[in-house]
Amino acid sequence: MPRKNLVSWNTMIAGYLHNDKFDEAYQLFVEMPERDLFSWTLMITCYTRNGKLEKSRELLDSLPCNYKKNTACWNAVIAGYSKEGKYDEAKRLFDEMPVKDSVSWNSMLAGYTQNREMRLGLQFFREMDHRTVVSWNLMVDGLIKVGDLDSAWKFFKKIPEPNIVSWVTMLCGFARNGKIFEARRLFDQMPSRNVVSWNAMISAYVQNSQIDEANKLFEEMPQRDSVSWTAMINGYVRAGQLDHARELLDKMPYKNIPAQTAMISGYVQYNKMDEARQIFNETDTHDVVCWNTMIAGYTQYGRMDEAILLFKQMANKDIVSWNTMIVAYARVGKMDDALKIFKEMGERNIVSWNSLISGFMLNGLYLDALRFFVLMQHEGKKPDQSTFACGLSSCAVVAALQVGRQLHHLVIKSGYVNDLFVCNALITMYSKCGRISDSELVFKGIDHADTVSWNSMIIGYALNGYGREALKLFQEMALKGIVPDQVTFVGLLSSCSHAGLIDQGVELFRSMTEMYAIESSAEHYACLVDLLGRLGRLDEAFEIVRGMEIKANAGVWGALLAACRMHRNLELGKLAAQKLLEFEPDKTSNYVLLSNMHAEAGRWSEVKEVRMSMKDVRNGKQPGCSWIEFRNQVSTFLSYDFTCLRAAEIHGTLQTLTAQMRHTVHMSELCT
Numbered sequence: 001m002p003r004k005n006l007v008s009w010n011t012m013i014a015g016y017l018h019n020d021k022f023d024e025a026y027q028l029f030v031e032m033p034e035r036d037l038f039s040w041t042l043m044i045t046c047y048t049r050n051g052k053l054e055k056s057r058e059l060l061d062s063l064p065c066n067y068k069k070n071t072a073c074w075n076a077v078i079a080g081y082s083k084e085g086k087y088d089e090a091k092r093l094f095d096e097m098p099v100k101d102s103v104s105w106n107s108m109l110a111g112y113t114q115n116r117e118m119r120l121g122l123q124f125f126r127e128m129d130h131r132t133v134v135s136w137n138l139m140v141d142g143l144i145k146v147g148d149l150d151s152a153w154k155f156f157k158k159i160p161e162p163n164i165v166s167w168v169t170m171l172c173g174f175a176r177n178g179k180i181f182e183a184r185r186l187f188d189q190m191p192s193r194n195v196v197s198w199n200a201m202i203s204a205y206v207q208n209s210q211i212d213e214a215n216k217l218f219e220e221m222p223q224r225d226s227v228s229w230t231a232m233i234n235g236y237v238r239a240g241q242l243d244h245a246r247e248l249l250d251k252m253p254y255k256n257i258p259a260q261t262a263m264i265s266g267y268v269q270y271n272k273m274d275e276a277r278q279i280f281n282e283t284d285t286h287d288v289v290c291w292n293t294m295i296a297g298y299t300q301y302g303r304m305d306e307a308i309l310l311f312k313q314m315a316n317k318d319i320v321s322w323n324t325m326i327v328a329y330a331r332v333g334k335m336d337d338a339l340k341i342f343k344e345m346g347e348r349n350i351v352s353w354n355s356l357i358s359g360f361m362l363n364g365l366y367l368d369a370l371r372f373f374v375l376m377q378h379e380g381k382k383p384d385q386s387t388f389a390c391g392l393s394s395c396a397v398v399a400a401l402q403v404g405r406q407l408h409h410l411v412i413k414s415g416y417v418n419d420l421f422v423c424n425a426l427i428t429m430y431s432k433c434g435r436i437s438d439s440e441l442v443f444k445g446i447d448h449a450d451t452v453s454w455n456s457m458i459i460g461y462a463l464n465g466y467g468r469e470a471l472k473l474f475q476e477m478a479l480k481g482i483v484p485d486q487v488t489f490v491g492l493l494s495s496c497s498h499a500g501l502i503d504q505g506v507e508l509f510r511s512m513t514e515m516y517a518i519e520s521s522a523e524h525y526a527c528l529v530d531l532l533g534r535l536g537r538l539d540e541a542f543e544i545v546r547g548m549e550i551k552a553n554a555g556v557w558g559a560l561l562a563a564c565r566m567h568r569n570l571e572l573g574k575l576a577a578q579k580l581l582e583f584e585p586d587k588t589s590n591y592v593l594l595s596n597m598h599a600e601a602g603r604w605s606e607v608k609e610v611r612m613s614m615k616d617v618r619n620g621k622q623p624g625c626s627w628i629e630f631r632n633q634v635s636t637f638l639s640y641d642f643t644c645l646r647a648a649e650i651h652g653t654l655q656t657l658t659a660q661m662r663h664t665v666h667m668s669e670l671c672t
Contacts, residue, residue, distance in 0.1 A: 048080025082111020113142025144173035175204030206235035237266030268297030299328030330359025431460025458491035467499025493527030526555035533563020554583035
């Protein structure tokens with residue numbers, strides 16, 4: 001420009017600020033040959049709105065003397081401090097103001113009310129020299145935010161001249177707290193209604209699942225805007241009336257993204273992905289929520305190819321988009337792809353890390369879950385309760401006690417020691433590592449244990465052979481008024497099985513259905529079969545399996561097969577094995593059990609046949625894996641893997657130990 005005037009400079013600065021280019025804006029501000037009040041106010045306001053309070057305060061202190069009494073700049077900085085919860089700085093600045101107007105007082109008050117500091121807000125409100133309707137509205141809104149509807153209503157009734165904002169604020173307060181009758185009464189009392197008040201009442205009915213009442217108001221509205229249509233479409237979607245929602249969308253005179261996204265979300269919720277895609281394709285412009293809704297829908301129902309294609313087409317991916325894909329890949333077991341997405345992300349939040357770590361855990365990659373737990377902290381991200389629960393669950397599976405203890409110490413340092421989710425994971429971790437006393441300490445330290453807590457402790461006792469302790473804890477659970485569920489009885493029956501408490505186990509199985517009205521599952525039957533089988537009552541166990549009201553699963557037949565092996569009932573064992581292999585044809589441990597039974601009976605031809613079948617199965621699947629923790633390090637061992645260091649030495653030692661155990665068993669049998 002050959003000639004630049006003050007307006008040109010201010011316009012250019014405003015452009016930079018609008019596009020978040022603060023450094024460039026400030027540089028122009030410094031270069032300006034002259035500045036007016038608008039220049040100063042523009043810079044200060046933009047800095048405060050974007051949280052750059054030190055810069056805004058520097059500029060405020062640099063104001064020329066002739067602008068010092070202007071309230072706009074002062075109010076902007078006060079509002080900035082208040083928004084960030086820095087009340088002391090805001091109040092100090094407020095007290096220093098040479099001239100105060102109503103905006104100054106309300107900016108200070110808004111800092112208290114919008115941050116839910118109602119005690120300070122009320123004190124400041126009482127000290128105000130001049131209150132406007134804005135002041136009263138701020139107090140009403142603040143009290144509603146903290147859930148004090150009674151005080152909000154008292155303030156509302158005291159407003160000298162309430163405006164439409166006053167009425168709508170109180171109306172929304174009633175609606176958000178489920179007081180639909182009070183909201184409607186207030187709506188009917190309003191001296192005048194604008195479209196916002198109509199929309200607020202419709203939204204109140206929608207939130208309270210009164211779609212018919214919402215539709216009556218919608219039909220009565222003198223005029224509607226896009227919010228009105230969107231609220232009704234969303235209401236029908238929430239009520240599961242997709243046809244009505246689609247009909248409204250088709251009638252909508254000016255379709256907008258929120259309305260179309262609500263319709264897409266409804267179709268996704270009911271697995272109508274083709275209909276959702278049709279709406280998506282008809283949408284002129286897609287915002288990030290619209291894209292994410294479609295991608296999440298495809299991933300939820302296993303249509304990964306379409307999800308990946310959409311993800312690749314998405315121009316402006318946000319962190320939700322990336323996290324959705326990590327969860328999707330983890331859900332279908334493709335952790336390599338999930339990790340690739342994770343590494344390609346520009347920014348990661350706690351959800352990103354948790355999605356990856358939980359994905360590793362759910363897919364059996366427990367050491368990877370623990371490794372990324374450590375990497376997360378190295379990158380400065382603090383774990384939350386979900387991260388700790390996944391880490392502790394991984395430790396539980398691989399029995400990594402020392403790593404689990406370290407996580408427990410970190411839980412305490414991080415302030416999650418009272419988190420129920422984490423405490424339940426700690427109980428399970430210590431139980432599976434054989435440290436039942438540590439599990440008891442964690443359990444006793446919980447202030448308000450839930451059903452999961454009690455179940456975790458009962459199952460912990462079962463795993464470690466403390467049957468009577470499990471039954472005693474169940475009695476305490478009943479005295480506390482905690483209602484047991486199916487998992488509770490799985491733990492109790494398992495405890496009785498391991499402790500040989502047959503009478504108590506049978507009685508628990510009976511009371512489960514008769515007293516607690518809990519349907520017997522296959523897991524319960526498996527525990528009962530295991531209980532009877534351990535004591536040699538195989539015929540009775542088999543009759544229970546034959547008389548089951550539900551279809552037996554692998555757990556039931558596996559329990560019967562193990563009992564047959566223990567008591568050398570080859571004929572019934574062959575039947576159980578045959579049924580078991582129908583459920584788990586690829587599980588080699590079942591073949592090993594059957595092979596050992598034939599070997600003990602001297603049927604070597606059958607042993608050879610079973611071993612050949614097992615070899616075919618092994619060649620077609622991944623090798624078995626086990627872990628051992630030594631000197632604070634977890635090592636992994638794969639079956640038939642001779643590539644690891646000292647493999648020959650390890651296998652030689654294992655063969656020696658196996659031979660010694662067999663010799664010991666043989667000698668004990670001779671002695672008896």
